Amino acid sequence: MIRVLLAWEAGAGRGHVVTLARVARALEGLAVCDAALGWMDHAGEIAPHVDLAYHGARLPYDFDGHKARRAPANATWADYLLDCHFADPAKLHTNVAWWVETMQLRGIGLVVADYAPRALMAARILGVPSLAIGTGYGIPPASLESFPVFLPEYAQREADETAMVGAINLSLAPLGHQPIRFLPEIYARSGDLLRTLPMLDPYHASRDPADYLPPVTDYAGAAPGTGTEMFCYFSSYELENPALVEALETSGLPTFGYLPGASDDVRARLKRAGMAISDRPLPVTEITARARLMFTSGQHGILSLGMAAGLRQVFLPQHLEHLYMSRRAEAEGVGSVIWPRTAAAAEIVDVLHATWGNVAMGKRVQEMARALASGFVTDDADLLRQRLLPFL
Numbered sequence: 001m002i003r004v005l006l007a008w009e010a011g012a013g014r015g016h017v018v019t020l021a022r023v024a025r026a027l028e029g030l031a032v033c034d035a036a037l038g039w040m041d042h043a044g045e046i047a048p049h050v051d052l053a054y055h056g057a058r059l060p061y062d063f064d065g066h067k068a069r070r071a072p073a074n075a076t077w078a079d080y081l082l083d084c085h086f087a088d089p090a091k092l093h094t095n096v097a098w099w100v101e102t103m104q105l106r107g108i109g110l111v112v113a114d115y116a117p118r119a120l121m122a123a124r125i126l127g128v129p130s131l132a133i134g135t136g137y138g139i140p141p142a143s144l145e146s147f148p149v150f151l152p153e154y155a156q157r158e159a160d161e162t163a164m165v166g167a168i169n170l171s172l173a174p175l176g177h178q179p180i181r182f183l184p185e186i187y188a189r190s191g192d193l194l195r196t197l198p199m200l201d202p203y204h205a206s207r208d209p210a211d212y213l214p215p216v217t218d219y220a221g222a223a224p225g226t227g228t229e230m231f232c233y234f235s236s237y238e239l240e241n242p243a244l245v246e247a248l249e250t251s252g253l254p255t256f257g258y259l260p261g262a263s264d265d266v267r268a269r270l271k272r273a274g275m276a277i278s279d280r281p282l283p284v285t286e287i288t289a290r291a292r293l294m295f296t297s298g299q300h301g302i303l304s305l306g307m308a309a310g311l312r313q314v315f316l317p318q319h320l321e322h323l324y325m326s327r328r329a330e331a332e333g334v335g336s337v338i339w340p341r342t343a344a345a346a347e348i349v350d351v352l353h354a355t356w357g358n359v360a361m362g363k364r365v366q367e368m369a370r371a372l373a374s375g376f377v378t379d380d381a382d383l384l385r386q387r388l389l390p391f392l
Contacts, residue, residue, distance in 0.1 A: 002109040002392050006035045006050065007099070007119035010059035010084060011138075013235045014260060014281075015301045016114050017042040019133060019195065019216045023112050024049035026384035031392055034106055036119075041260070056102075057095040057118065059084045071158055074320055076147040077140060078159035078183055081117075087164045089171035096122050096172055103128060110391050112193070117186045124188060125176045129391050133193035135215070135300040136201030137321050143206070144184035150202050150324050193387055197304065197375060200328050212375075213383055215304035219376040222310040222369040223288035230352070231282075231291040231311075232257030232275075233302050238318055239266045241341065247348035249273040253356060256290060258282055284309070293356050298326035298337075307334055308376050310369030312361045314352055316341055333364040 004027060006020040017037065024033045024046060035046050036056030047053045066083050074080045085091050099122030103111070111123040111130040115138050123130035132139040140147065149155045161183040168186065169179045180186065194211045198204040201212075230253045239245055239262045248255065248270055256276040259267065267277055284305065287294075294306045298315035303325055306313045313335035315326035329335040336355045338348055355361065377383065 002031045003051075003107050004031045004033045004110045004112060005103060005106065005108040005119070006033055006046070006112050006114075007056060007116040008036070008114045009038050009057060009116040009118060010061070011115045012039050012041075012060075012237075013299060014042045014045075015216065015235070015299060017046050018301070019114055020112065021046040021049055022216060022380060023133065023193070023384060023388070026381045027388060027392075030385070030389075031110070034108070036102065056116075057098045059086070059095075059115070059118065072156040073154045075149050075151075075154050075157045076159065077138075078147045078161050078164065079157060081183075082159040082164070086117075087159070087167050089167045092118070092168065093171040093175070096125070096177070097175055099123075100125055100175060110388075112388075113189070120189050121172065121177060121186055122175075124178070125172075129190040131191050131193055131388075131391065132187065132189045133195065135325075136194055136196040136203055136207075137300075137324065139192060139194070140184055140187055141203055141206045142185050142188040145182045147184060148202075151320060151327075154320060190391065191387075193384070196300065197307075197372070199332065200300065200304070200325055202324065213387070214376050214380055215308075216301050216380075217305040217308060217376065218284040219305070219308055219378050220284040220288060222308070222366065222373070223291065225310070225366065227288070227290050227292040227311070229254045229256055229290045230293045230295055230356070231255075231287050232259065232295045233299075234259050234261060234297060235299065236261040236318075238297055238316070239263070243343065243345040243348060244316060245269060246345035247352070248275060250345065251349050251352050253293070253352060256282075257295075293352070295352065298322035298329070300325055303329055303335075307332075307365070307368050308372055310366045312355055312358060312365050314338065314355050316343070316348065332368060333361060334368050335361075 008016045033050040035050045035053040038058040043053045062083050096118045099119050113119045114133050120130050165183055195213050195216050258278045288309045294311050294313045296302045298317045316338045317323040317326050326337045330337045336351050338351050
């Protein structure tokens with residue numbers, strides 16, 4: 001039986017593990033899976049479905065380095081990769097070599113990569129078929145000559161893509177990597193598992209419409225429209241922001257949520273303020289039955305769920321990918337964006353109350369849910385198996 005490597009390198013949210021766990025479940029009985037995870041925080045969600053889950057090579061974002069050199073916000077995906085030390089020849093060589101060795105030792109016959117460009121590069125070196133899984137934003141077409149700017153107000157490029165290409169070709173040649181001409185070629189792969197809606201995909205003009213699969217959400221249909229609470233989901237470092245914590249303490253809205261990244265102190269403060277905090281991911285049926293409003297960072301999965309459920313949303317993006325997704329939802333009339341993320345607590349509370357009482361948005365989200373219903377499924381295992389079978 002073929003052994004499949006589920007690889008994740010970048011982005012610290014729970015959604016990456018949830019995405020790969022769905023692949024593992026879809027492959028049960030057809031393949032044996034390894035999970036090489038950049039962060040082990042949520043490994044328990046995938047461990048029951050794989051032969052082995054272990055710490056993989058991370059591609060962490062260098063917040064401190066970005067701040068120290070007073071760099072502009074990441075205008076392109078190349079700028080993001082630069083802040084992940086992708087242009088460091090020594091680190092790149094070491095980490096791609098780790099992936100190569102791991103794939104060889106574990107006898108990998110197929111790679112499914114979620115935000116894992118170096119795993120894709122290692123697969124190409126070994127001639128192993130590879131699939132990129134993700135939301136679209138993070139799996140750009142390999143046919144591009146350069147990475148585009150998505151948000152006009154953040155257009156100052158920092159990364160020198162030509163220099164990065166040169167560093168990649170030099171550092172990986174000893175591993176047998178074939179030279180590339182353009183930086184997006186690092187994403188060359190055998191196929192895609194594109195888990196998004198075209199409206200949220202900045203590359204939709206370059207995709208085949210048949211490539212799209214439903215977003216990774218536990219779809220349960222539209223909400224009944226009787227919810228009386230605000231649901232919050234912040235999965236990583238968001239609640240290190242004092243203004244956000246203060247806003248949740250003082251909003252006055254009945255609130256429940258799942259906050260896996262919150263410290264014990266923050267959880268205690270919010271509980272004292274009356275917030276009901278779950279220690280586990282909540283069933284979608286419970287969220288849609290209770291919630292009138294969702295408050296998140298604009299993470300792709302939960303944003304998609306909100307649109308599918310017909311719930312109005314407020315977004316406090318943590319980075320430009322969240323901002324791009326949130327702006328797309330706001331343009332469709334189904335959410336409100338708070339930006340920048342350093343907004344004061346009073347401003348956050350004002351937006352929450354305005355969206356809570358926005359009758360027009362309430363009607364629009366229900367319209368959107370009906371329009372999107374055909375693009376979601378309650379169980380995506382069969383769809384995933386159909387896409388994976390040709391590579392097994």
